[in-house]
Amino acid sequence: EPEVTQTPSHQVTQMGQEVILRCVPISNHLYFYWYRQILGQKVEFLVSFYNNEISEKSEIFDDQFSVERPDGSNFTLKIRSTKLEDSAMYFCASSEWGEEHNEQFFGPGTRLTVL
Amino acid sequence: QKEVEQNSGPLSVPEGAIASLNCTYSDRVSQSFFWYRQYSGKSPELIMSIYSNGDKEDGRFTAQLNKASQYVSLLIRDSQPSDSATYLCAVKRAGNNRKLIWGLGTSLAVNP
Numbered sequence: 001e002p003e004v005t006q007t008p009s010h011q012v013t014q015m016g017q018e019v020i021l022r023c024v025p026i027s028n029h030l031y032f033y034w035y036r037q038i039l040g041q042k043v044e045f046l047v048s049f050y051n052n053e054i055s056e057k058s059e060i061f062d063d064q065f066s067v068e069r070p071d072g073s074n075f076t077l078k079i080r081s082t083k084l085e086d087s088a089m090y091f092c093a094s095s096e097w098g099e100e101h102n103e104q105f106f107g108p109g110t111r112l113t114v115l
Numbered sequence: 116q117k118e119v120e121q122n123s124g125p126l127s128v129p130e131g132a133i134a135s136l137n138c139t140y141s142d143r144v145s146q147s148f149f150w151y152r153q154y155s156g157k158s159p160e161l162i163m164s165i166y167s168n169g170d171k172e173d174g175r176f177t178a179q180l181n182k183a184s185q186y187v188s189l190l191i192r193d194s195q196p197s198d199s200a201t202y203l204c205a206v207k208r209a210g211n212n213r214k215l216i217w218g219l220g221t222s223l224a225v226n227p
Binding site: 031033035041042043044045048055056058089091095102103104105106107108109 | 147149151157158159160161164203205207211212213214215216217218219220
Protein backbone atom coordinates (compact mmCIF):
# COMPACT_ATOMS: atom_id res chain seq x y z
CA GLU A 1 0.00 0.00 0.00
CA PRO A 2 1.47 3.39 -0.95
CA GLU A 3 2.54 5.58 1.93
CA VAL A 4 4.08 8.94 2.73
CA THR A 5 7.69 8.74 3.85
CA GLN A 6 9.71 11.30 5.80
CA THR A 7 13.39 11.77 6.62
CA PRO A 8 15.06 12.08 9.00
CA SER A 9 13.03 10.49 11.76
CA HIS A 10 14.80 12.64 14.35
CA GLN A 11 16.75 15.87 13.86
CA VAL A 12 18.67 17.62 16.61
CA THR A 13 19.93 21.12 15.90
CA GLN A 14 21.27 24.18 17.64
CA MET A 15 19.14 27.29 17.93
CA GLY A 16 19.70 29.57 14.94
CA GLN A 17 20.65 26.75 12.57
CA GLU A 18 18.79 25.90 9.39
CA VAL A 19 17.05 22.57 9.02
CA ILE A 20 15.44 20.87 6.05
CA LEU A 21 12.81 18.21 6.59
CA ARG A 22 12.09 15.91 3.70
CA CYS A 23 8.98 14.09 2.57
CA VAL A 24 8.02 11.84 -0.31
CA PRO A 25 4.22 12.05 -0.79
CA ILE A 26 2.09 9.26 -2.22
CA SER A 27 2.91 9.16 -5.92
CA ASN A 28 -0.48 10.00 -7.46
CA HIS A 29 -1.29 12.69 -4.91
CA LEU A 30 -1.03 16.33 -5.91
CA TYR A 31 -1.82 18.18 -2.68
CA PHE A 32 0.84 18.26 -0.01
CA TYR A 33 0.80 19.55 3.54
CA TRP A 34 2.96 20.16 6.56
CA TYR A 35 1.57 19.99 10.07
CA ARG A 36 3.32 20.10 13.39
CA GLN A 37 2.49 18.83 16.84
CA ILE A 38 4.20 20.20 19.94
CA LEU A 39 4.34 17.58 22.68
CA GLY A 40 0.99 17.31 24.43
CA GLN A 41 -0.71 19.79 22.10
CA LYS A 42 -2.99 19.72 19.08
CA VAL A 43 -1.88 19.00 15.58
CA GLU A 44 -1.47 22.39 13.86
CA PHE A 45 -1.67 23.17 10.16
CA LEU A 46 1.37 24.92 8.70
CA VAL A 47 1.00 25.00 4.92
CA SER A 48 -0.63 23.39 1.91
CA PHE A 49 0.97 23.16 -1.52
CA TYR A 50 -0.45 22.46 -4.96
CA ASN A 51 0.82 22.90 -8.46
CA ASN A 52 4.20 24.14 -7.25
CA GLU A 53 2.86 26.92 -5.12
CA ILE A 54 1.55 27.51 -1.64
CA SER A 55 -2.23 27.37 -1.61
CA GLU A 56 -2.71 28.22 2.06
CA LYS A 57 -0.54 28.91 5.09
CA SER A 58 -1.14 29.51 8.77
CA GLU A 59 0.09 32.29 11.03
CA ILE A 60 2.80 29.94 12.25
CA PHE A 61 4.27 29.72 8.76
CA ASP A 62 6.20 32.98 8.85
CA ASP A 63 9.24 34.13 6.86
CA GLN A 64 11.44 31.61 8.65
CA PHE A 65 9.60 28.78 6.93
CA SER A 66 9.62 27.78 3.28
CA VAL A 67 8.51 24.79 1.25
CA GLU A 68 9.74 23.44 -2.02
CA ARG A 69 9.17 20.60 -4.44
CA PRO A 70 12.68 20.32 -5.83
CA ASP A 71 11.93 17.35 -8.09
CA GLY A 72 9.10 15.03 -9.03
CA SER A 73 9.03 13.16 -5.76
CA ASN A 74 10.36 15.18 -2.82
CA PHE A 75 8.59 17.87 -0.82
CA THR A 76 10.66 19.80 1.71
CA LEU A 77 10.11 22.11 4.65
CA LYS A 78 12.95 24.47 5.51
CA ILE A 79 13.26 26.38 8.74
CA ARG A 80 15.91 29.06 8.25
CA SER A 81 16.83 29.97 11.80
CA THR A 82 15.42 27.54 14.30
CA LYS A 83 14.06 28.65 17.66
CA LEU A 84 13.57 26.62 20.81
CA GLU A 85 9.81 26.78 20.26
CA ASP A 86 10.17 25.06 16.88
CA SER A 87 10.81 21.80 18.74
CA ALA A 88 7.93 19.55 17.70
CA MET A 89 6.92 16.59 15.56
CA TYR A 90 6.57 17.66 11.96
CA PHE A 91 4.20 15.65 9.80
CA CYS A 92 3.94 15.67 6.04
CA ALA A 93 0.64 14.62 4.47
CA SER A 94 -0.76 14.28 0.98
CA SER A 95 -4.14 13.97 -0.69
CA GLU A 96 -5.49 13.36 -4.15
CA TRP A 97 -6.35 16.17 -6.53
CA GLY A 98 -10.03 16.68 -7.14
CA GLU A 99 -11.14 14.63 -4.15
CA GLU A 100 -13.69 16.99 -2.68
CA HIS A 101 -13.51 15.79 0.85
CA ASN A 102 -9.78 15.63 0.97
CA GLU A 103 -8.69 12.57 2.88
CA GLN A 104 -5.15 13.30 4.00
CA PHE A 105 -2.59 10.59 4.66
CA PHE A 106 0.28 11.24 6.99
CA GLY A 107 3.91 10.25 7.03
CA PRO A 108 5.63 8.93 10.17
CA GLY A 109 6.92 12.36 11.14
CA THR A 110 10.23 14.02 11.95
CA ARG A 111 10.95 14.83 15.56
CA LEU A 112 12.79 18.16 15.61
CA THR A 113 14.69 19.05 18.77
CA VAL A 114 16.15 22.54 18.98
CA LEU A 115 18.79 23.02 21.69
CA GLN B 116 -14.92 28.82 21.89
CA LYS B 117 -12.53 26.18 20.67
CA GLU B 118 -13.00 25.21 17.04
CA VAL B 119 -12.92 21.45 17.60
CA GLU B 120 -13.49 20.06 21.07
CA GLN B 121 -13.00 16.60 22.45
CA ASN B 122 -13.06 15.20 25.94
CA SER B 123 -9.41 14.48 26.67
CA GLY B 124 -10.22 11.39 28.76
CA PRO B 125 -8.83 9.00 29.53
CA LEU B 126 -11.75 6.84 28.50
CA SER B 127 -11.35 3.38 29.93
CA VAL B 128 -13.39 0.43 28.63
CA PRO B 129 -13.09 -3.32 29.14
CA GLU B 130 -12.07 -5.53 26.25
CA GLY B 131 -15.06 -6.42 24.08
CA ALA B 132 -17.09 -3.35 25.08
CA ILE B 133 -18.20 -0.46 22.88
CA ALA B 134 -16.09 2.68 23.12
CA SER B 135 -17.84 5.95 22.30
CA LEU B 136 -15.80 9.01 21.38
CA ASN B 137 -17.31 12.43 20.84
CA CYS B 138 -16.35 15.63 19.07
CA THR B 139 -18.06 18.99 18.66
CA TYR B 140 -17.15 21.76 16.26
CA SER B 141 -17.98 25.42 16.20
CA ASP B 142 -17.98 26.36 12.50
CA ARG B 143 -21.35 25.61 10.88
CA VAL B 144 -19.88 25.62 7.40
CA SER B 145 -17.66 22.65 8.19
CA GLN B 146 -17.95 20.11 5.41
CA SER B 147 -15.85 17.04 6.07
CA PHE B 148 -15.03 15.20 9.26
CA PHE B 149 -12.29 12.74 9.99
CA TRP B 150 -11.26 10.42 12.77
CA TYR B 151 -7.59 9.64 13.14
CA ARG B 152 -5.91 7.28 15.56
CA GLN B 153 -2.56 8.26 17.04
CA TYR B 154 -0.39 5.91 19.03
CA SER B 155 2.08 7.55 21.40
CA GLY B 156 5.00 9.04 19.48
CA LYS B 157 3.50 8.11 16.11
CA SER B 158 1.70 9.95 13.35
CA PRO B 159 -2.08 10.26 12.88
CA GLU B 160 -3.60 7.34 11.00
CA LEU B 161 -6.89 7.88 9.16
CA ILE B 162 -9.66 5.59 10.42
CA MET B 163 -12.89 7.07 9.09
CA SER B 164 -14.23 10.01 7.15
CA ILE B 165 -17.83 11.20 7.12
CA TYR B 166 -19.49 13.93 5.13
CA SER B 167 -23.26 13.40 5.36
CA ASN B 168 -25.61 13.31 8.32
CA GLY B 169 -26.18 9.86 9.73
CA ASP B 170 -24.04 6.81 10.31
CA LYS B 171 -21.16 5.35 8.35
CA GLU B 172 -19.85 1.91 9.23
CA ASP B 173 -16.47 0.34 8.44
CA GLY B 174 -15.76 -2.92 10.19
CA ARG B 175 -15.79 -2.37 13.95
CA PHE B 176 -15.94 1.40 13.52
CA THR B 177 -19.04 3.57 13.08
CA ALA B 178 -18.88 7.31 12.58
CA GLN B 179 -21.98 9.38 13.28
CA LEU B 180 -22.56 12.94 12.10
CA ASN B 181 -25.20 15.43 13.18
CA LYS B 182 -24.60 18.75 11.45
CA ALA B 183 -27.54 20.46 13.14
CA SER B 184 -25.99 19.75 16.53
CA GLN B 185 -22.43 20.22 15.18
CA TYR B 186 -21.48 16.87 16.60
CA VAL B 187 -19.55 13.91 15.29
CA SER B 188 -18.84 10.67 17.11
CA LEU B 189 -16.91 7.44 16.68
CA LEU B 190 -18.07 4.11 18.04
CA ILE B 191 -15.64 1.22 18.33
CA ARG B 192 -17.36 -2.13 18.77
CA ASP B 193 -15.67 -5.15 20.35
CA SER B 194 -12.84 -2.97 21.64
CA GLN B 195 -9.42 -4.60 21.70
CA PRO B 196 -6.31 -3.68 23.73
CA SER B 197 -4.69 -2.72 20.42
CA ASP B 198 -7.32 0.03 20.09
CA SER B 199 -5.70 1.81 23.04
CA ALA B 200 -4.55 5.11 21.55
CA THR B 201 -5.50 8.76 21.24
CA TYR B 202 -8.35 9.43 18.82
CA LEU B 203 -8.19 12.72 17.00
CA CYS B 204 -11.16 14.48 15.43
CA ALA B 205 -10.33 16.71 12.46
CA VAL B 206 -12.60 19.01 10.51
CA LYS B 207 -12.37 20.62 7.10
CA ARG B 208 -14.35 23.73 6.29
CA ALA B 209 -16.38 24.09 3.11
CA GLY B 210 -14.64 25.80 0.23
CA ASN B 211 -11.29 25.56 -1.44
CA ASN B 212 -9.08 25.62 1.61
CA ARG B 213 -7.97 22.15 2.55
CA LYS B 214 -6.46 22.55 5.98
CA LEU B 215 -7.66 20.28 8.74
CA ILE B 216 -8.56 21.77 12.11
CA TRP B 217 -7.88 19.37 14.95
CA GLY B 218 -9.19 18.55 18.38
CA LEU B 219 -6.79 17.71 21.19
CA GLY B 220 -7.87 14.07 21.09
CA THR B 221 -9.41 11.56 23.46
CA SER B 222 -7.18 8.99 25.08
CA LEU B 223 -8.74 5.51 25.03
CA ALA B 224 -7.56 2.63 27.20
CA VAL B 225 -8.98 -0.83 26.53
CA ASN B 226 -8.37 -3.09 29.49
CA PRO B 227 -7.89 -6.86 28.95
